[in-house]
């Protein structure tokens with residue numbers, strides 16, 4: 001009997017234990033043979049043999065069950081260990097997102113003007129003729145209103161072509177002084193390597209009592225802004241024209257690629273045009289009912305800033321969602 005006890009104790013798998021159980025309790029097993037012997041006995045011998053046989057049988061059944069529970073526990077523990085997740089492991093594969101370069105550039109632009117006490121105003125993308133053109137001194141026949149440049153809806157509503165309407169709406173809502181910027185998406189029927197149907201602008205407007213706001217303020221804030229955005233660059237103002245400002249100017253920075261020597265990017269001029277500005281035309285103030293005020297305004301394209309800051313030659317690549325480009329801006 002000892003050898004059977006040792007055999008049960010030394011079992012290492014449920015399969016082995018099952019074989020052992022069958023060899024003990026199966027039809028041709030150990031106890032089947034013992035019961036055959038029992039049949040040949042008589043009287044007290046038979047009774048004594050039967051008692052011992054049952055005790056032995058109970059003992060072995062108990063031993064087998066204990067061993068089975070023990071092997072079950074080992075198997076469950078092994079399965080638990082295999083399937084458990086060690087939450088303390090460091091995750092190398094963090095695929096955190098990142099801001100799109102255009103939105104990141106827009107945030108930097110906004111940061112500057114907020115630090116200079118400009119408020120941020122927003123307005124509708126779908127505009128009407130008055131807020132987008134008429135109030136900005138763009139008369140009915142002006143080419144900027146043409147279908148080839150502007151997305152119109154049936155009822156002469158349109159997709160705003162700049163963020164100036166927000167400045168008109170703000171002036172209609174509140175009196176001077178005003179010190180605001182309006183960032184946002186704008187839409188034009190244009191599509192090539194430097195133009196996309198939707199792009200982003202930031203416009204600024206400063207209005208105060210006559211005499212308190214001058215072109216000198218405009219030059220200071222824009223030069224300071226451009227140095228903040230592009231680092232150590234020279235800034236120049238060239239006379240220009242916009243229907244909504246008089247006098248008007250365009251601001252250039254010395255080329256950040258060739259440091260002013262002249263290269264393909266700056267068309268060998270050494271200068272890069274980056275924004276337009278000017279003293280607000282009196283007709284604009286008339287349209288919004290402002291009296292005894294003067295002010296300046298400016299407008300810039302955010303994609304153009306992003307392309308210059310990150311040396312991206314083709315604007316369209318900013319809208320393709322190609323991870324090979326976006327991955328570089330993590």
Ligand SMILES: CNC(=O)COc1cccc(Nc2cc(Cl)ccn2)c1
Pocket residue numbers: 164167168201203205242244245275276277278280281284297298299300301
């Ligand atoms: C990308 N933008 C450019 O090149 C030029 O944008 C400019 C230039 C000058 C002024 C403005 N905006 C403006 C707004 C009002 Cl309400 C009144 C007068 N002007 C925008």
